[in-house]
Amino acid sequence: MEKNKWRMLCEECKEIKIIKEPDMGQYTSFKAGGRAALLVLPDNQEELRRVLEYMSGEELPYMILGNGSNLLVRDGGYEGAMIKLGEGFHNIEANRKTGLLTAGANVSMSQVARVAVDAGLAGFEPLSGIPGTLGGALYMNAGAYDGEMSFVVQEALVMNRNCGETRIVPKEEMGLSYRRSAFQESGDVILQVTLQLTPGDSKKIEDKVMEFTRKRNEKQPMNYPSAGSFFKRPEGYFAGKLITDAGLKGLKLGGAQVSSLHAGFLINTGEATAEDILLLMKVVQRTVADRFGVELEPEVRIIGKE
Ligand SMILES: Cc1cc2nc3c(=O)[nH]c(=O)nc-3n(C[C@H](O)[C@H](O)[C@H](O)COP(=O)(O)OP(=O)(O)OC[C@H]3O[C@@H](n4cnc5c(N)ncnc54)[C@H](O)[C@@H]3O)c2cc1C
Structure with a gap:
């Protein structure tokens, strides 16, 4: 029954990249586990909205996949779709004057760190080595070396999983605590995140990033x-x-x-x-x-x- 619905989705969303029965071992950092029903790769908000509308209408299970660095799919597989944000969620921009850095949810944490260093923005260094995406890190309220996403996030642009509407969620409404966020209950899709960082010296910021990388490589x-x-x-x-x-x-x-x-x-x-x-x-x-x-x-x- 659901196979038919998946087939319909593929037909209705022909222009959207879809991979059938992806081996999730290839998409997760554990390099183990079963297959999902589909991997859907919307390239922009409009494509994502169409996919979400179809899934909620048909009551099909799905989850958002970041870099798969905090995910294990049991060997029997996941009978739902993995939705991985594509090209349109890779934007990144930093403003040294305001200290604001805004990036698409699919930008990697290492790339955020790189741009912060180049712009001379401090505060992100402890998080630089987390091997996930910015969206996944906010969802998990990821943290390391006394740093945490909750210390640097200002707001996020999210899409409601049922109606496809977008809205800005300020930090105060994110319910951030140790490895928890309100997104884990709401199921909102994080599209873009804005961080509030502090202007500083690029060289010193880069040295800190390298120090954290060295510690990680030594201890992990x-x-x-x-x-x-x-x-x-x-x-x-x-x-x-x-x-x-x-x-x-x-x-x-x-x-x-x-x-x-x-x-x-x-x-x-x-x-x-x-x-x-x-x-x-x-x-x-x-x-x-x-x-x-x-x-x-x-x-x-x-x-x-x-
Ligand atoms: C070697 C190694 C070191 C690590 N070190 C740390 C560390 O120091 N600190 C730490 O906190 N974690 C660490 N992690 C775990 C992991 O990297 C983090 O939890 C990371 O934030 C997960 O991001 P991801 O993009 O890989 O998310 P995924 O693993 O793909 O997904 C995790 C959860 O986030 C949800 N999600 C992902 N993107 C979105 C989105 N755009 N919108 C809504 N929901 C979304 C998924 O549905 C899923 O429930 C480490 C992992 C590895 C492999």
């Missing part, structure tokens, strides 16, 4: 596919330390492993299935709960069928 297993820190930080603890203290560092199940460099990372050593990763997740959660009475909650978004 950058050579293996992963989704970064797998678990949220439990209040009063560090997930990586609890996992290390539970003696789980380096534990391997199938192709999945608790990184021996940073125990907060679950990595794909090459041939991991999503099931390997999720089994390892459960072993880690159970052991840490038994040993320390702390429940580890995944930060990674897990979707799809077993």
Whole structure:
């Protein structure tokens, strides 16, 4: 039944790029997992609106895909469409006088950092190495090294997932807290984000970015596919330390492993299935709960069928 609806979507939106049954291992940083029904790549707001209208009208499931760096699709696949914003969401502009930097949701965090350095705008440096898109980072309220999206965001342009209307959401209405945003409930699609940064010296800003990159490369297993820190930080603890203290560092199940460099990372050593990763997740959660009475909650978004 739904297959027919997907076929209709492909026919009705012929000019929009659509990939059938994409292998989500190719679109996620874990390099593991099943297929989605479709990957839809609208190039501009109008195309996105048409796709959203069709999906809501037909009650078809879908989710927005950024860079897939915080996402795991179970091996049985996702029976919905992944919508990845395309070319029209790559704009970026910085104004040194006002300190404002505005960029499309699909711009990578590293590119935002590059433009901020060139414009002499400070404040984004701690976030520069997060391997996601600006939209994904706002949705997750991503953070690193005492920085967080909530510290720099000013407003966002979003599209309502049901009616396709666009509106500006000021920071105060974003409900930002540790790895949370109101977008996780509303399902609004983030189209563009404006950051309030501070004018500074380009060279000093660049030095800071390089310092954070060096720290990341030293402390994190950058050579293996992963989704970064797998678990949220439990209040009063560090997930990586609890996992290390539970003696789980380096534990391997199938192709999945608790990184021996940073125990907060679950990595794909090459041939991991999503099931390997999720089994390892459960072993880690159970052991840490038994040993320390702390429940580890995944930060990674897990979707799809077993
Ligand atoms: C090596 C490594 C290091 C990492 N380090 C950090 C770190 O230091 N700090 C940190 O916080 N995270 C870190 N992460 C996790 C990840 O990079 C962040 O969560 C990032 O913000 C996810 O962005 P993304 O574009 O990849 O989103 P995706 O993984 O594609 O999606 C994540 C969620 O955001 C939603 N989403 C994406 N774009 C939009 C949009 N435009 N509109 C609405 N919803 C959207 C998706 O639907 C999904 O629910 C790391 C990951 C890796 C692999």
